[in-house]
Amino acid sequence: MMSLTNSSPGEIAKSASIASRLLATLSGAERDDALTALHEAIAKSRNDILAANSRDVAAAERAVEAGVLNQSVLKRLDLSRPGKFEEMLQGILSVRDLQDPVGNVTMRTLLDDGLTLEKVSCPIGVLLIIFEARPEVIANIAALSIKSGNAAILKGGKESTESFMAISKVISEAIAHTQVPKASIQLVETREVVSSLLAQNTYIDLVIPRGSKDLVRFVQDNTKIPVLGHADGLCSAYIHRDADPDVAVKVIVDSKTDYPAACNSLETLLVHEDVLHTIFPAVAEALLAKGVSLRCDPSSKEALSSKIVGQQHSLVSDAVESDYETEFLDLILAVKTIPGDDSPGKSLDAAIAHINRHSSKHTDMIVTRSRSTAERFMNGVDSAGAFWNASTRFADGMRYGFGTEVGISTNKVHSRGPVGLDGLTIYKYKVRGQGHRAADYSGTGSGKSWKHEVLPL
Amino acid sequence: MMSLTNSSPGEIAKSASIASRLLATLSGAERDDALTALHEAIAKSRNDILAANSRDVAAAERAVEAGVLNQSVLKRLDLSRPGKFEEMLQGILSVRDLQDPVGNVTMRTLLDDGLTLEKVSCPIGVLLIIFEARPEVIANIAALSIKSGNAAILKGGKESTESFMAISKVISEAIAHTQVPKASIQLVETREVVSSLLAQNTYIDLVIPRGSKDLVRFVQDNTKIPVLGHADGLCSAYIHRDADPDVAVKVIVDSKTDYPAACNSLETLLVHEDVLHTIFPAVAEALLAKGVSLRCDPSSKEALSSKIVGQQHSLVSDAVESDYETEFLDLILAVKTIPGDDSPGKSLDAAIAHINRHSSKHTDMIVTRSRSTAERFMNGVDSAGAFWNASTRFADGMRYGFGTEVGISTNKVHSRGPVGLDGLTIYKYKVRGQGHRAADYSGTGSGKSWKHEVLPL
Numbered sequence: 001m002m003s004l005t006n007s008s009p010g011e012i013a014k015s016a017s018i019a020s021r022l023l024a025t026l027s028g029a030e031r032d033d034a035l036t037a038l039h040e041a042i043a044k045s046r047n048d049i050l051a052a053n054s055r056d057v058a059a060a061e062r063a064v065e066a067g068v069l070n071q072s073v074l075k076r077l078d079l080s081r082p083g084k085f086e087e088m089l090q091g092i093l094s095v096r097d098l099q100d101p102v103g104n105v106t107m108r109t110l111l112d113d114g115l116t117l118e119k120v121s122c123p124i125g126v127l128l129i130i131f132e133a134r135p136e137v138i139a140n141i142a143a144l145s146i147k148s149g150n151a152a153i154l155k156g157g158k159e160s161t162e163s164f165m166a167i168s169k170v171i172s173e174a175i176a177h178t179q180v181p182k183a184s185i186q187l188v189e190t191r192e193v194v195s196s197l198l199a200q201n202t203y204i205d206l207v208i209p210r211g212s213k214d215l216v217r218f219v220q221d222n223t224k225i226p227v228l229g230h231a232d233g234l235c236s237a238y239i240h241r242d243a244d245p246d247v248a249v250k251v252i253v254d255s256k257t258d259y260p261a262a263c264n265s266l267e268t269l270l271v272h273e274d275v276l277h278t279i280f281p282a283v284a285e286a287l288l289a290k291g292v293s294l295r296c297d298p299s300s301k302e303a304l305s306s307k308i309v310g311q312q313h314s315l316v317s318d319a320v321e322s323d324y325e326t327e328f329l330d331l332i333l334a335v336k337t338i339p340g341d342d343s344p345g346k347s348l349d350a351a352i353a354h355i356n357r358h359s360s361k362h363t364d365m366i367v368t369r370s371r372s373t374a375e376r377f378m379n380g381v382d383s384a385g386a387f388w389n390a391s392t393r394f395a396d397g398m399r400y401g402f403g404t405e406v407g408i409s410t411n412k413v414h415s416r417g418p419v420g421l422d423g424l425t426i427y428k429y430k431v432r433g434q435g436h437r438a439a440d441y442s443g444t445g446s447g448k449s450w451k452h453e454v455l456p457l
Numbered sequence: 458m459m460s461l462t463n464s465s466p467g468e469i470a471k472s473a474s475i476a477s478r479l480l481a482t483l484s485g486a487e488r489d490d491a492l493t494a495l496h497e498a499i500a501k502s503r504n505d506i507l508a509a510n511s512r513d514v515a516a517a518e519r520a521v522e523a524g525v526l527n528q529s530v531l532k533r534l535d536l537s538r539p540g541k542f543e544e545m546l547q548g549i550l551s552v553r554d555l556q557d558p559v560g561n562v563t564m565r566t567l568l569d570d571g572l573t574l575e576k577v578s579c580p581i582g583v584l585l586i587i588f589e590a591r592p593e594v595i596a597n598i599a600a601l602s603i604k605s606g607n608a609a610i611l612k613g614g615k616e617s618t619e620s621f622m623a624i625s626k627v628i629s630e631a632i633a634h635t636q637v638p639k640a641s642i643q644l645v646e647t648r649e650v651v652s653s654l655l656a657q658n659t660y661i662d663l664v665i666p667r668g669s670k671d672l673v674r675f676v677q678d679n680t681k682i683p684v685l686g687h688a689d690g691l692c693s694a695y696i697h698r699d700a701d702p703d704v705a706v707k708v709i710v711d712s713k714t715d716y717p718a719a720c721n722s723l724e725t726l727l728v729h730e731d732v733l734h735t736i737f738p739a740v741a742e743a744l745l746a747k748g749v750s751l752r753c754d755p756s757s758k759e760a761l762s763s764k765i766v767g768q769q770h771s772l773v774s775d776a777v778e779s780d781y782e783t784e785f786l787d788l789i790l791a792v793k794t795i796p797g798d799d800s801p802g803k804s805l806d807a808a809i810a811h812i813n814r815h816s817s818k819h820t821d822m823i824v825t826r827s828r829s830t831a832e833r834f835m836n837g838v839d840s841a842g843a844f845w846n847a848s849t850r851f852a853d854g855m856r857y858g859f860g861t862e863v864g865i866s867t868n869k870v871h872s873r874g875p876v877g878l879d880g881l882t883i884y885k886y887k888v889r890g891q892g893h894r895a896a897d898y899s900g901t902g903s904g905k906s907w908k909h910e911v912l913p914l
Contacts, residue, residue: 018810122836246892247891376482391894416883431843
């Protein structure tokens with residue numbers, strides 16, 4: 001990989017494309033063997049990697065002192081923290097031990113005697129993955145790519161450059177002794193190279209930007225390659241008129257406060273008018289007790305006026321329209337009243353309409369006792385996650401049981417929500433015949449007709 | 458719909474988006490009822506539709522006389538041909554009777570007691586479909602969209618404008634009496650409107666251009682909305698050294714000559730050096746007998762020199778490099794020799810590499826007696842269809858048994874190959890809980906742990 005830093009973006013992309021085709025012909029065992037080798041090599045190179053990492057940490061310390069880097073970034077850089085290196089190593093084995101996402105037959109049809117059709121999962125090809133500065137992430141992403149049979153071009157956050165180069169050198173050397181082609185995993189170092197790679201739509205099949213909104217938007221605006229990612233996580237919850245008050249308090253407080261900086265945290269609360277004076281105050285009090293600021297529309301603010309005391313007054317303010325489209329990523333929540341309406345379903349539809357107009361199609365939730373109301377909400381909300389009486393914070397690959405997560409997608413095609421290994425595959429149709437001709441089925445008396453018989457998988 | 462021709466592209470797209478969310482909450486039975494109503498209404502309006510169609514036909518006849526329209530287009534316009542109208546009507550019922558692609562649960566996991574995760578197929582949302590001038594296509598596409606729960610904005614070829622307007626008026630009136638919102642199916646009439654709609658990526662989720670390469674390229678180059686389609690169908694076949702000669706002749710002649718203008722027809726033939734003088738001449742003679750011109754590299758041309766006689770000489774010429782990237786759509790075939798090589802798999806890999814470099818990722822085929830060679834070819838070829846000993850002409854939704862076909866995709870994400878109703882769906886994750894909080898699972902002793910138990914579907 002180090003040797004490739006001098007290659008042009010076109011050469012990098014082309015060599016990745018060629019490698020990807022060979023990678024697609026390897027068995028699951030051959031890909032797993034490469035992950036075993038990767039694990040061993042990284043374990044063996046621990047000292048070299050930590051030495052490189054300490055140079056990143058030292059540079060980051062200087063940057064923090066100079067006031068140009070956040071302390072929290074510095075903390076995430078340090079691979080020598082207790083358990084961190086072991087976690088990285090274990091991560092490779094965990095990915096290795098997941099079910100092979102390649103070669104799964106999802107449809108098998110007997111078209112005619114001796115002529116079968118199969119729909120089989122296969123790698124997408126070449127991924128361009130742009131990721132944050134945590135040094136252990138490169139090992140995880142390399143493992144995911146190899147496991148799913150995809151070649152990957154990687155660009156990591158610049159604060160971890162030394163660590164990434166050390167780890168990628170080890171990866172490169174390790175896979176050189178396996179069936180996985182060396183160009184399957186390539187590291188690039190500058191944003192300029194990334195810009196050029198975004199033009200390589202002949203060779204690169206999918207871009208996965210993991211990082212700031214600005215990065216995601218930049219990528220979306222500057223490439224014809226499909227992009228898997230999410231710029232925003234604007235999650236909403238709706239308290240319906242028949243909500244269980246205890247459930248409402250539990251799931252809304254958790255959605256907002258469990259980890260406010262996460263994309264699956266709650267940003268907007270919709271409250272049915274009929275429960276403004278019953279359920280809502282209890283929810284609001286629990287949120288205020290956790291230090292959450294509430295930006296309320298007039299009705300919801302009025303409902304709280306007699307309930308809040310002392311300092312909590314400063315946490316309640318008037319919402320402006322843009323609050324309903326803001327991802328606060330902080331202890332702030334926008335609150336809006338959904339008018340009660342006697343026609344069946346009208347209030348529910350208004351809540352759904354608000355969400356579809358303002359949310360980022362990430363994860364949205366309803367609190368209700370009614371199964372039919374919940375089902376209508378879950379079908380009507382146009383989001384990757386539609387939740388009933390459960391915290392939006394569950395929208396996560398690990399929590400969904402996917403074993404790992406490449407990212408969360410708010411796209412409407414290919415992959416949505418938390419994306420695991422399956423999201424890095426596509427399918428192809430394999431047809432196996434014995435000299436079959438289409439002309440024999442064209443119906444002008446030549447005799448053959450379709451069987452189209454579903455075969456067991 | 459007629460009333461909507463005065464709406465702005467933004468209003469058209471927005472109303473489609475709102476309609477799509479309501480459509481997504483309807484049951485399969487409610488969507489099917491709309492198709493039944495559609496069928497009845499079109500049957501009842503037969504005279505009006507045929508009158509409108511006759512105006513299109515008359516205009517086309519004048520255009521043919523003036524030499525500005527092809528006779529074959531004229532023929533396809535005429536809905537009054539025997540059986541044509543009945544076919545259109547039957548098509549709506551056929552789509553109605555397909556399995557509902559919406560609401561299929563493909564994964565169900567018990568995350569913890571009372572907390573379940575489901576992955577459920579759902580409509581994509583709003584489709585923009587641009588299609589050819591055959592008048593019956595609008596009824597088929599409207600039926601596909603409603604069946605799959607998607608709203609659709611339709612633009613058809615201008616030669617059928619009168620027919621489309623008549624049919625869409627009937628569609629509009631018919632669905633007004635059903636649960637399907639009126640704005641679910643909207644017809645637009647000008648290419649200018651289409652250009653503006655391509656900018657509506659907030660509201661439109663997928664564009665499906667069916668038509669000329671130029672149209673597909675124009676759409677791909679002018680929108681951020683995902684595009685499902687194919688610009689080219691450059692299919693290749695490879696005759697391996699161990700091919701069965703009879704099979705080679707049958708499948709290659711069929712792939713090339715069954716319908717040369719189709720995207721799944723053969724354009725390039727790769728021949729293993731060892732069979733240049735054995736199998737290839739038989740294949741070539743069968744092709745020449747059907748009038749196919751062969752553009753040969755020096756070795757393959759030389760192999761034919763002593764075999765061809767008389768007028769056939771004029772059908773064999775020298776290939777130039779661009780022939781291997783040309784979709785002839787005619788009785789022309791490019792031929793290239795794959796060098797024999799003693800290292801196992803080298804020739805096969807060379808054939809695969811040629812295909813991956815030049816093909817359009819549509820459908821490619823190998824003729825071989827060896828299962829392991831065929832499997833390696835099918836895994837290594839980066840195309841939607843990978844065929845063994847069977848004609849490339851089988852790459853078709855009807856032949857695959859999908860019941861219907863929206864189009865063929867050469868994309869590498871979302872949908873590949875012939876796209877049926879399933880290709881018009883995506884999925885969402887539904888989580889049903891009972892007040893579950895993520896904080897209870899964060900591992901710091903609060904006690905709850907994941908079950909991640911696979912539940913039956």
